[in-house]
Amino acid sequence: MARVVVDVMPKPEILDPQGQAVARALPRLGFTGVSDVRQGKHFELEVDDSVDDATLDKIAEGFLSNPVVEDFVVRRVQS
Amino acid sequence: MARVVVDVMPKPEILDPQGQAVARALPRLGFTGVSDVRQGKHFELEVDDSVDDATLDKIAEGFLSNPVVEDFVVRRVQS
Amino acid sequence: MTDTVDNAKNTPDQEQPYRELGLKDDEYARVREILGRRPTDAELAMYSVMWSEHCSYKSSKVHWRHWSANTTPEMKAKMLAGIGENAGVVDIGDGWAVTFKLESHNHPSYVEPYQGAATGVGGIVRDIMAMGARPLAVMDPLRFGAPDHPDTKRVLPGIVAGVGGYGNSLGLPNIGGEVVFDASYQGNPLVNALCVGAMRAEDLHLAHASGTGNKVILFGARTGLDGIGGVSVLASATFSGDEGGTESTLDPASGSSARKKLPAVQVGDPFTEKVLIECCLELFREGIVVGIQDLGGAGLSCATSELASAGDGGMRVELDKVPLRATGMTPAEVLSSESQERMCAVVKPSDVDAFMRVCAKWDVIATEIGEVTDGDHLVITWHGETVVDVPPRTVAHEGPMYERPIARPDYQDALVANGPEALPRPSTPDELRALVLRMAASPNLASRKWVTEQYDRYVRGGTVLAQPSDSGMIRVDEQTGRGVALATDCNARFVKLDPYTGTQLALAEAYRNVAVSGAEPLAVTNCLNFGSPEDPGVMWQFEQAVRGLAEGCKELGIPVTGGNVSFYNQTGTTAIHPTPVVGVLGVIDDVRRRIPTGIGAEAGETLLLLGDTHDEFGGSEWAHEVHGHLGGTPPRVDLAREKLLGQVLVAGSRDGMVTAAHDLSDGGLAQTLVETVLIGQTGARVFLDPDQDAFVQLFSESAGRVLVAVPRSEELRFTEMCKVRGLPVRRTGVVDPESNALEIQDIGVIPLTELREAWEGTLPKLFG
Amino acid sequence: MRVGAVTFPGTLDDSDTLRAIAASGAEAVPLWHGDADLKQVDAVVLPGGFSYGDYLRAGAIARFAPVMGEVVDAARKGLPVLGICNGFQVLCEAGLLPGALLRNSELHFVCRDQWLKVENNTTPWTSRYDAGAEIIIPLKNQDGRFTASQSTVDELEGEGRVVFRYVGGNPNGSVNHIAGISDATGRIVGLMPHPEHAIDALTGPSDDGLGMFLSLLDQVVSA
Numbered sequence A, B: 001m002a003r004v005v006v007d008v009m010p011k012p013e014i015l016d017p018q019g020q021a022v023a024r025a026l027p028r029l030g031f032t033g034v035s036d037v038r039q040g041k042h043f044e045l046e047v048d049d050s051v052d053d054a055t056l057d058k059i060a061e062g063f064l065s066n067p068v069v070e071d072f073v074v075r076r077v078q079s
Numbered sequence C: 001m002t003d004t005v006d007n008a009k010n011t012p013d014q015e016q017p018y019r020e021l022g023l024k025d026d027e028y029a030r031v032r033e034i035l036g037r038r039p040t041d042a043e044l045a046m047y048s049v050m051w052s053e054h055c056s057y058k059s060s061k062v063h064w065r066h067w068s069a070n071t072t073p074e075m076k077a078k079m080l081a082g083i084g085e086n087a088g089v090v091d092i093g094d095g096w097a098v099t100f101k102l103e104s105h106n107h108p109s110y111v112e113p114y115q116g117a118a119t120g121v122g123g124i125v126r127d128i129m130a131m132g133a134r135p136l137a138v139m140d141p142l143r144f145g146a147p148d149h150p151d152t153k154r155v156l157p158g159i160v161a162g163v164g165g166y167g168n169s170l171g172l173p174n175i176g177g178e179v180v181f182d183a184s185y186q187g188n189p190l191v192n193a194l195c196v197g198a199m200r201a202e203d204l205h206l207a208h209a210s211g212t213g214n215k216v217i218l219f220g221a222r223t224g225l226d227g228i229g230g231v232s233v234l235a236s237a238t239f240s241g242d243e244g245g246t247e248s249t250l251d252p253a254s255g256s257s258a259r260k261k262l263p264a265v266q267v268g269d270p271f272t273e274k275v276l277i278e279c280c281l282e283l284f285r286e287g288i289v290v291g292i293q294d295l296g297g298a299g300l301s302c303a304t305s306e307l308a309s310a311g312d313g314g315m316r317v318e319l320d321k322v323p324l325r326a327t328g329m330t331p332a333e334v335l336s337s338e339s340q341e342r343m344c345a346v347v348k349p350s351d352v353d354a355f356m357r358v359c360a361k362w363d364v365i366a367t368e369i370g371e372v373t374d375g376d377h378l379v380i381t382w383h384g385e386t387v388v389d390v391p392p393r394t395v396a397h398e399g400p401m402y403e404r405p406i407a408r409p410d411y412q413d414a415l416v417a418n419g420p421e422a423l424p425r426p427s428t429p430d431e432l433r434a435l436v437l438r439m440a441a442s443p444n445l446a447s448r449k450w451v452t453e454q455y456d457r458y459v460r461g462g463t464v465l466a467q468p469s470d471s472g473m474i475r476v477d478e479q480t481g482r483g484v485a486l487a488t489d490c491n492a493r494f495v496k497l498d499p500y501t502g503t504q505l506a507l508a509e510a511y512r513n514v515a516v517s518g519a520e521p522l523a524v525t526n527c528l529n530f531g532s533p534e535d536p537g538v539m540w541q542f543e544q545a546v547r548g549l550a551e552g553c554k555e556l557g558i559p560v561t562g563g564n565v566s567f568y569n570q571t572g573t574t575a576i577h578p579t580p581v582v583g584v585l586g587v588i589d590d591v592r593r594r595i596p597t598g599i600g601a602e603a604g605e606t607l608l609l610l611g612d613t614h615d616e617f618g619g620s621e622w623a624h625e626v627h628g629h630l631g632g633t634p635p636r637v638d639l640a641r642e643k644l645l646g647q648v649l650v651a652g653s654r655d656g657m658v659t660a661a662h663d664l665s666d667g668g669l670a671q672t673l674v675e676t677v678l679i680g681q682t683g684a685r686v687f688l689d690p691d692q693d694a695f696v697q698l699f700s701e702s703a704g705r706v707l708v709a710v711p712r713s714e715e716l717r718f719t720e721m722c723k724v725r726g727l728p729v730r731r732t733g734v735v736d737p738e739s740n741a742l743e744i745q746d747i748g749v750i751p752l753t754e755l756r757e758a759w760e761g762t763l764p765k766l767f768g
Numbered sequence D: 001m002r003v004g005a006v007t008f009p010g011t012l013d014d015s016d017t018l019r020a021i022a023a024s025g026a027e028a029v030p031l032w033h034g035d036a037d038l039k040q041v042d043a044v045v046l047p048g049g050f051s052y053g054d055y056l057r058a059g060a061i062a063r064f065a066p067v068m069g070e071v072v073d074a075a076r077k078g079l080p081v082l083g084i085c086n087g088f089q090v091l092c093e094a095g096l097l098p099g100a101l102l103r104n105s106e107l108h109f110v111c112r113d114q115w116l117k118v119e120n121n122t123t124p125w126t127s128r129y130d131a132g133a134e135i136i137i138p139l140k141n142q143d144g145r146f147t148a149s150q151s152t153v154d155e156l157e158g159e160g161r162v163v164f165r166y167v168g169g170n171p172n173g174s175v176n177h178i179a180g181i182s183d184a185t186g187r188i189v190g191l192m193p194h195p196e197h198a199i200d201a202l203t204g205p206s207d208d209g210l211g212m213f214l215s216l217l218d219q220v221v222s223a
């Protein structure tokens, strides 16, 4: 078994209202020094060793993310 | 400037219907071998070098996550 | 390097990618002729986007003569603003003006269902705000491919979530819409959105930029790269479903290939739009807005050229002042960006401070970007250099206009000749009972609850009727109870068989849906969804539809106040069924007199069927669902009868004679009965006419019919009223709460639980 | 008596809440998120909506608004506070009520007429209801699944602090079908369904929601 992490983020040129809401709120809470925030999704998958990287990519691209507006990164974190 | 990543996940004992929905859908799409999925949030912050780890923890714990139901991890990824 | 006007003068022969931007050779030549030189990159971006099908209506405009030819002075008198404004406005009495409009967001919703639908709602809401009105409610007529097709499973949940996600966050109740399945929409779903708003009649703000020296203020979201070229996708002749996601602008200015991969989708931020609404309303209340315009398709290109040409004609804009979200944007990109949640206002210099204060209160970014000048040119500068210098009318209004070839399609005769007469019909009671259940569970007739439960229908506290009622009804005036009712309809199969009659049937159904609620129909909007205008067969359908609608409205005496055209709805060379969605708005002087759709628990009330039933199955739901058949002619339409029905229902509501009313449409009497008992949660006993075929009585889709419930004490008075007015009426059943069943005499008893399971089970099974 | 309703950016049901307060006979006082001023009200309602778009978490940003500092202080001193939907979420985020509200188990927004059982009619917001009364009012939200640790749930149940419970099906997967709870004093109540949308059968499923606003009147008269 392996733990696989997939991070899905809005593409850089795409509006990210969620990240902006956080970024705008931080100074009001007294936290300065954060110039930009982007918010995406974080998936943790428990994966059989038989599942290869190509399959993981397919899962991430075709299902966990929406390629029209999002990018993704796949990482195996342990096995 | 540093890029800081904060991952926020539902606590293990908290039901995660979003992750479950993903886990249930995968076999239907022909992907086998994924035994569990949990879904959380992924934040990427652009942070001034002046912001120390204690402050980042405060932002993550007091604001980006809800300690009643979520855990978080903070990572600096570059500087 | 920025392409300036001086540069354009000095390099007259520089090649320009006008074809990639969608301009034809003669259109480009016309731009050069207007300017007396080649356009700059920024000007080319403006002209190409504003002269696109979507913005210029170049293929449809010549047919608008049907509207004017069919609008009598009497009809005009009710309109405070009509075709040509952001949205039509009608006077509903008590000093109230109501504005409403339908718009399409079809192609973007195919590419990215959630965001496409969400920004569709956002766009139509800003249209209503640009009239100076408070948005009150939204509706969402939707059409999808076959219910069990995998692509429908991809787009439907996203579109529904997008309509809800945006509308719910704005605090606008969703009061109705449509969900229709037909394979002709595979690869090309239709997402139409309607918004209705109200204002005091004296507060009507039209978009214009008059008054030399007045300031132009852009407010709302920052401008980014998202949605650049969105307009070309919206109406692109080359739209291809398969690669829609990567379609993007070919930006003349940047020349960088990196930009070419930008997705042509816009991402909505409903929170920003919500504060923008509140901010605008406060600005209107303060009386500090001279003119206002929303930024929709074509972004600043559209807003600046339209504002300027609607005013005195002169405007100067410093484009580099526009707050940006992306780095390195070119003037052409800033002008064509379709970033959402932005508005543009013209404000007197003395009011600018007050304007900025209101924006600051709502945390809305506002920036003075230019001013009205006394010239007749729109001049746009970029860091001091002039990049646009054009007569604004030539951008906004004097685009090309085409008289496209029209030809009745070759297949039409065969389609009409292939009538439903030969289709096998059920005859035994068991077959008929089974058919009632099968039709109730069919995807097109089944309960829409799975969809509509995702929409907030309560917010603002003015919703008097919403789904699953025939029409949505909103209270406009809390003191007097004055309100409006709205319905949208279109049976595209009828339109396919006969576009003229089919469109009139859509009008008739929407009219009837409003009338059964007790409201008096007042005005019409439309969204004309068709295939390619370059196909003479499609243009024939289009012309027939416009003429049918215009002439129908004249007969009913209610004006068309506005609408929207969406062409190029096709997959490959196959066009969708022509789908002219018609929206009718009615007024009711006291919403407490509304007539509900479901029957109440009052035992012994009488069910009366108004109108005539003929053997009419061409294009019917039965032929479609049971036989997969489409052919013959649609039901006859009799608008005088519809009008009479409307009068009877309004009178019935005024005199409190009617306790429930539900029209007959898709699925015929059987479906109306199913919905009447299930919505009312009350059983009924029904007796059919022994002299007419039971199948025809139950499933024919003859127009001009309504089922009403009247208290027994009113039965005679109501029946007499119908007879006096020449409206056929037949006693057809009684309300029977004890039974908890729908009993159709000589056919069978269907317990409400069994009926409900059939009706409500389908959509969750398909999409749940 | 004066009852306030707070408008945050993105609040949607503020005007409905003010209407409901007025319908109960109290004076409805609009309160603004940016003003640290409760305008001498005798009770506060935090209405529903999507404050700040709910983009981070429902209620997560609103709880830091200047007005919330005042609400928290006054609530600790006994001011009755009612949080409806987003307002309930804000109260949980602010720590005035325990637990959290997570994405509905069906994962989408749900708007329906919902039956509730009034489990506790001794709070300032529920005294007009009979104990165990069943009422029908609209439910509409995306994040309505009440969640808390087992010990918290036990405490809520044991102390009679479950004020409303869903009946006729659990619409969002809330633990123990919990629709609304109170703090230990009973003066701070949060619930997901919307009483302000049920004050008149013309525009809501019933007028059952009015009871919550009327209850408050008794409270002050007897206090």
Ligand SMILES: Nc1ncnc2c1ncn2[C@@H]1O[C@H](COP(=O)(O)OP(=O)(O)O)[C@@H](O)[C@H]1O
Pocket: C139, C140, C141, C142, C174, C175, C176, C177, C178, C179, C448, C451, C452, C455, C466, C467, C468, C469, C470, C471, C472, C488, C489, C513, C665, C666
């Ligand atoms: N997409 C939708 N959004 C909101 N309401 C809808 C939608 N689709 C259908 N409805 C509602 O469901 C009910 C049934 O729809 P429909 O059968 O099309 O009505 P009718 O036959 O009276 O025109 C109506 O109240 C309609 O407004």
Ligand SMILES: [Mg+2]
Pocket: C470, C513, C662, C663, C664, C665
């Ligand atoms: Mg109807």
